[in-house]
Amino acid sequence: MTALDTRSPRPDSPTTPAVVAHLRSGRRVRDRRAAVTAAVLVVALLGLTAASVLLGGIGRLDPADVLPAALGMRDGLADYMIFQLRMPRALSALLSGALFGLAGSLYQRLIRNPLATPDIVGISAGAGAGAATALLYAPAAFTLGVPVAAVIGSFVLVAAVQALSWRGGIDTYRLVLVGIGLSAVCTAYTNYLFTVANQQTIAIAMRWTVGSTSAADWDGVTTLAVGFGACALAALFIGRPLATLTLGDEFASGLGTRVTASRVGVLLLGAAAAALATSVVGPIGFVSLVSGPIAVRLVGTERSTLLAPGIGAVIVLGADVLAQHAPLVSPVPTGVLTALLGAPYFVWLILRRRQGAS
Amino acid sequence: MTHTVTPQTESPEATAPHQLEARGISAGYGKTPVIEDLSLRIEKGRITALVGPNACGKSTLLKSIARLLPLAAGSVLLEGADIHRLPTREVARRLGVLPQSPVAPESITVGDLVWRGRHPHRQFGRRRDEHEDVIIAEALKATGTAELVDRPVDQLSGGQRQRVWIALALAQDTPTLLLDEPTTYLDVAHQIEVMDLLADLNEQTGKTIVLVSHDLNQAALYASTIVALRDGRIIRQGPPEEVLDERTVADVFGLKCVVVPHPYTARPQIFPLGRRHHPQENRP
Amino acid sequence: MTQPPRPVVKGPEPEHPPDIHPVRTRASRGTAVAVLAVLAVAATLVAGIGLGARPLPPGEVVHILLHPGEQAFDTHVLWTERIPRTFLGLAVGAALGASGLIMQALTANPLADPGILGVEQGASMFVVLGIMFLGVTDAGGYFWLALLGSSVAATLVYLIGTRTDAGSSAVGLVLAGVALAAVMSSLITLLVVRDKEAFAHLRFWSVGQLTGRAEVLSQVMPFVIVGLLLALPLGRTLNILGLGDETARALGVRVERARLTAAAVAVLLCAAATAAVGPVAFVGLVAAHCARLLVGPDHRWSLPVSMAAGAVLLTGADTAGRLVLDHGEVQVGLMTAVVGTPFFVWLARRRDLVRM
Numbered sequence: 001m002t003a004l005d006t007r008s009p010r011p012d013s014p015t016t017p018a019v020v021a022h023l024r025s026g027r028r029v030r031d032r033r034a035a036v037t038a039a040v041l042v043v044a045l046l047g048l049t050a051a052s053v054l055l056g057g058i059g060r061l062d063p064a065d066v067l068p069a070a071l072g073m074r075d076g077l078a079d080y081m082i083f084q085l086r087m088p089r090a091l092s093a094l095l096s097g098a099l100f101g102l103a104g105s106l107y108q109r110l111i112r113n114p115l116a117t118p119d120i121v122g123i124s125a126g127a128g129a130g131a132a133t134a135l136l137y138a139p140a141a142f143t144l145g146v147p148v149a150a151v152i153g154s155f156v157l158v159a160a161v162q163a164l165s166w167r168g169g170i171d172t173y174r175l176v177l178v179g180i181g182l183s184a185v186c187t188a189y190t191n192y193l194f195t196v197a198n199q200q201t202i203a204i205a206m207r208w209t210v211g212s213t214s215a216a217d218w219d220g221v222t223t224l225a226v227g228f229g230a231c232a233l234a235a236l237f238i239g240r241p242l243a244t245l246t247l248g249d250e251f252a253s254g255l256g257t258r259v260t261a262s263r264v265g266v267l268l269l270g271a272a273a274a275a276l277a278t279s280v281v282g283p284i285g286f287v288s289l290v291s292g293p294i295a296v297r298l299v300g301t302e303r304s305t306l307l308a309p310g311i312g313a314v315i316v317l318g319a320d321v322l323a324q325h326a327p328l329v330s331p332v333p334t335g336v337l338t339a340l341l342g343a344p345y346f347v348w349l350i351l352r353r354r355q356g357a358s
Numbered sequence: 359m360t361h362t363v364t365p366q367t368e369s370p371e372a373t374a375p376h377q378l379e380a381r382g383i384s385a386g387y388g389k390t391p392v393i394e395d396l397s398l399r400i401e402k403g404r405i406t407a408l409v410g411p412n413a414c415g416k417s418t419l420l421k422s423i424a425r426l427l428p429l430a431a432g433s434v435l436l437e438g439a440d441i442h443r444l445p446t447r448e449v450a451r452r453l454g455v456l457p458q459s460p461v462a463p464e465s466i467t468v469g470d471l472v473w474r475g476r477h478p479h480r481q482f483g484r485r486r487d488e489h490e491d492v493i494i495a496e497a498l499k500a501t502g503t504a505e506l507v508d509r510p511v512d513q514l515s516g517g518q519r520q521r522v523w524i525a526l527a528l529a530q531d532t533p534t535l536l537l538d539e540p541t542t543y544l545d546v547a548h549q550i551e552v553m554d555l556l557a558d559l560n561e562q563t564g565k566t567i568v569l570v571s572h573d574l575n576q577a578a579l580y581a582s583t584i585v586a587l588r589d590g591r592i593i594r595q596g597p598p599e600e601v602l603d604e605r606t607v608a609d610v611f612g613l614k615c616v617v618v619p620h621p622y623t624a625r626p627q628i629f630p631l632g633r634r635h636h637p638q639e640n641r642p
Numbered sequence: 643m644t645q646p647p648r649p650v651v652k653g654p655e656p657e658h659p660p661d662i663h664p665v666r667t668r669a670s671r672g673t674a675v676a677v678l679a680v681l682a683v684a685a686t687l688v689a690g691i692g693l694g695a696r697p698l699p700p701g702e703v704v705h706i707l708l709h710p711g712e713q714a715f716d717t718h719v720l721w722t723e724r725i726p727r728t729f730l731g732l733a734v735g736a737a738l739g740a741s742g743l744i745m746q747a748l749t750a751n752p753l754a755d756p757g758i759l760g761v762e763q764g765a766s767m768f769v770v771l772g773i774m775f776l777g778v779t780d781a782g783g784y785f786w787l788a789l790l791g792s793s794v795a796a797t798l799v800y801l802i803g804t805r806t807d808a809g810s811s812a813v814g815l816v817l818a819g820v821a822l823a824a825v826m827s828s829l830i831t832l833l834v835v836r837d838k839e840a841f842a843h844l845r846f847w848s849v850g851q852l853t854g855r856a857e858v859l860s861q862v863m864p865f866v867i868v869g870l871l872l873a874l875p876l877g878r879t880l881n882i883l884g885l886g887d888e889t890a891r892a893l894g895v896r897v898e899r900a901r902l903t904a905a906a907v908a909v910l911l912c913a914a915a916t917a918a919v920g921p922v923a924f925v926g927l928v929a930a931h932c933a934r935l936l937v938g939p940d941h942r943w944s945l946p947v948s949m950a951a952g953a954v955l956l957t958g959a960d961t962a963g964r965l966v967l968d969h970g971e972v973q974v975g976l977m978t979a980v981v982g983t984p985f986f987v988w989l990a991r992r993r994d995l996v997r998m
Contacts, residue, residue, distance in 0.1 A: 014499070014504050014505070016492060016495045016496060016499060017495075019494075019495035019498055019499060019504045019507070020488075020491045020492055020494075020495045022504075022507060023469055023491050023494060023495060023507065024491065026469060026507065026508055027469075109463065112461065112463065112464075114464070240477060240480070243474055243477070244474055244477050246463040247460055247461070247462070247463070247471075247474060247526075248457060248460050248461055250421070250426050250455065250457035250460075251455070251456075251457055251460050253425070253426050253446070253455075254424060254426065254450065254453075254454065254455030254456075254457070254530075255450050255474065255475070255477045255478055255530065256445075256446045256447035256448075256449065256450025256451070256477065256478035257446070257477070258446060296464065296465060300465070300466070300467065300470065301463050301464065301465060301466045301470065302466070302470045
């Protein structure tokens with residue numbers, strides 16, 4: 001017989017129905033909290049979009065004309081500025097932010113490390129290199145060529161990073177280091193392309209080195225919208241296998257997840273999302289890094305991937321409005337502001353982990 | 359040298375298919391196999407402990423029969439069916455695995471973590487129903503973690519955390535449970551706590567439990583079958599009283615020892631003898 | 643690394659007193675490598691001067707080098723363009739090589755490099771500030787700003803990087819460097835974005851290049867030479883510090899002061915290099931590892947060898963950058979990134995670097 005007698009008694013053990021009721025109420029609370037957070041995000045996005053469109057940035061518009069023009073009641077300049085400049089800009093900031101947020105959250109959960117986002121592990125740089133190549137050497141295929149090339153570039157980088165950091169297993173920090181290295185090569189290549197090509201303008205260079213929404217147009221918005229729709233749908237399908245992968249490959253396998261297929265799926269999905277965003281607005285940094293952890297903090301790990309795109313959208317759109325209107329510094333490329341806000345957070349992130357561990 | 363082992367205790371259901379059976383399996387990492395042509399039968403409703411020195415292949419064996427490692431040769435049968443031919447979800451409904459030192463996602467709560475054990479039973483698009491919550495509640499209660507539901511896993515003590523992982527495996531609701539060193543990194547009180555819990559589960563629900571253990575004495579106290587491995591081969595197997603003697607310990611671990619029955623349960627317990635602990639050499 | 647296993651002292655009576663230099667390079671090997679290094683530098687010098695849009699045979703290059711006063715066309719072109727550029731490359735490369743090796747030794751981190759750790763970006767940031775707000779225009783002024791900036795950046799990266807739990811301090815420092823470099827380059831962009839001329843200028847400076855910097859040579863050279871001279875005697879200190887702070891203290895070294903001195907020299911070298919050519923990553927990293935592969939971990943030998951390796955590497959990369967395109971050239975900073983990254987990745991893959 002085993003020593004059953006010595007086991008510590010559990011006098012206050014609750015009954016099963018009580019535990020079930022507790023589980024339910026806890027879930028309801030968290031569902032409600034997620035819903036409220038999502039609602040707040042939607043309101044914030046609406047407000048920021050309105051601010052971006054109404055305040056504008058490029059050129060001046062008679063304030064009296066703004067609202068009527070936005071409602072389609074003006075022609076000419078006002079109509080042009082609202083619909084051809086400001087709306088695409090606001091929408092591409094919003095959608096690219098959502099894509100960056102989604103990509104970051106997927107990677108952070110899969111690799112189980114808040115540092116391992118597409119921009120840190122070099123995926124965004126690969127996408128930028130692909131996009132820049134297409135932009136300079138195949139401008140004819142502009143509308144579709146650039147996003148496709150960006151996605152291809154990011155997939156190549158995924159494969160390279162995975163292959164190079166594989167050593168009988170993937171260590172997160174090795175992955176991050178290899179990513180940093182490959183990212184340096186891709187950035188060097190992109191820089192090289194733009195220093196060689198004579199058609200470099202400051203707008204283009206800005207867009208491809210720090211990321212900027214100033215060159216947005218409706219083609220870009222379409223790309224982003226279709227891309228976000230497809231990626232979000234795929235993320236819904238892959239959500240559950242991903243939830244088991246976060247427990248480790250062996251656990252996931254034990255729970256009946258096809259580990260390799262799911263892993264590759266998540267990696268490619270995240271890369272595609274980051275690449276599509278990069279192909280339109282360039283490598284806006286630190287958004288994918290920040291969105292996921294903020295979402296986790298707000299609604300917990302389980303629901304974070306659903307919320308992360310919203311957070312990303314708020315960040316990029318907010319940074320974009322700020323980049324156009326902040327006193328002293330504006331106008332600056334959006335990516336400059338996200339880096340200035342995101343990098344200190346990054347530092348805090350690597351510092352904080354020590355305190356959590358010790 | 360291969361042991362095709364027949365059960366050494368009288369099993370009431372000797373004719374029924376074994377819960378788990380490995381037939382001539384070879385497996386390992388990379389090109390060199392860790393275990394080669396190994397066969398083993400796991401009996402239903404019992405606790406089986408795989409013991410042996412470091413790198414003897416006990417974890418490899420566990421992972422192979424849990425289909426976490428691909429087999430280079432041979433086959434693993436789960437209730438008579440080839441485990442690699444079954445859909446992986448189907449296997450996950452019958453066989454739970456708790457790997458060694460699993461990691462919880464950052465700041466996940468106990469409730470959310472245990473809920474993931476339901477993964478193999480869920481279909482896409484279906485919401486969770488009443489029945490599932492009951493299973494989770496039972497798993498939490500059985501492991502004494504019901505009070506911890508809302509706590510983040512990373513704030514728990516080692517023993518609590520290990521109980522939460524076992525709760526996850528219980529929520530998977532499988533007749534068989536494989537555990538890889540479930541007591542590593544725990545202090546001795548928590549080790550006993552976890553082993554007691556496994557014994558309770560085995561006794562109350564008839565769950566078949568297979569565990570890798572690095573502690574011979576615990577294995578002897580709790581398991582009904584001991585499988586001793588060395589260099590990827592099974593050296594001996596059977597009930598602790600029959601298997602654990604000075605010769606087996608010397609063969610398997612290369613360690614001299616004295617075996618003494620436990621004062622309350624009469625299970626064999628090992629007292630190692632180092633170079634300085636021989637009675638004649640110790641005398642002044 | 644190539645360090646041979648030290649025989650473990652067994653038994654109660656050690657026959658020799660403990661060796662202060664735990665890792666000794668045999669003098670014969672060191673001398674051989676030193677000769678090799680000198681030859682390599684000379685070859686790089688000749689190649690750097692001879693190769694380009696108008697290639698010259700080595701004999702002619704040597705002739706021109708020995709007769710600076712001649713009035714031939716080639717001589718004039720070479721003495722105003724290629725020769726200063728090549729010497730600048732050698733000096734900056736040597737500074738980066740030494741700086742990289744010292745940083746690696748001080749942080750016990752094989753990934754340390756003035757570029758990777760963001761120290762060069764800090765220097766750049768302050769140079770840009772100086773250009774925009776203080777009206778600094780000469781490389782001497784750049785140097786003092788760069789020195790200030792790289793000191794600030796080095797301190798920040800060290801403070802952040804050694805306080806993380808990112809796998810190991812090696813990874814922590816790199817991550818801190820990446821973050822700091824991102825902030826610095828964003829600030830630079832922020833500062834210059836509305837000044838089109840400065841932006842266009844900076845875009846080339848910020849990738850690191852040797853073109854059109856002939857006048858810089860005389861202004862920065864003194865700082866580089868002082869830095870290199872200060873670095874040379876550090877080998878012994880670094881060897882002892884490598885034993886760990888407690889052992890070093892037991893051997894009578896004032897650890898804090900020694901570390902600070904070595905760090906100051908590394909930062910000074912990095913600042914001089916950055917002031918001269920802009921941020922160039924990976925040179926220090928690759929040079930330091932090459933040196934250690936050649937002469938082992940004895941810093942008394944590997945420090946000068948690392949200087950030579952850095953000089954060869956940077957000048958070689960610059961020369962190659964001139965040759966890979968039909969017209970125009972690739973900036974040396976891009977070339978070193980392309981050469982250095984495979985190396986960095988290879989290091990990152992080493993099993994002992996990151997815990998599994």
